[in-house]
Amino acid sequence: MAKDSELEKNSPDKVSDKSSDKKSKSKDDKKKPAKKKKGIVKYFKDAKAEFKKVVWPTPKETTHNTVVVLVMCAVAALFIFGMDSLFGLLNGLLFH
Numbered sequence: 001m002a003k004d005s006e007l008e009k010n011s012p013d014k015v016s017d018k019s020s021d022k023k024s025k026s027k028d029d030k031k032k033p034a035k036k037k038k039g040i041v042k043y044f045k046d047a048k049a050e051f052k053k054v055v056w057p058t059p060k061e062t063t064h065n066t067v068v069v070l071v072m073c074a075v076a077a078l079f080i081f082g083m084d085s086l087f088g089l090l091n092g093l094l095f096h
């Protein structure tokens with residue numbers, strides 16, 4: 001029964017007078033830095049837990065992926081060079 005009366009006192013539906021609002025605000029202001037501190041600690045603990053879940057690539061996979069990226073960069077560079085040369089040649093033929 002005591003729990004029910006405590007719930008009624010803390011109920012958000014119940015309108016309270018201004019003096020109790022001032023008290024609750026001052027209590028909330030004091031608690032905010034502590035929550036922030038706990039939030040930061042929780043954030044880093046969660047980040048550490050997530051890093052443990054990560055499946056890191058093997059050195060062989062890393063080497064393979066690096067080679068694929070370098071080859072694709074070379075192909076893209078050759079394509080852009082070819083298009084630039086073609087448009088430069090067409091520009092020279094048409095406007096000179």
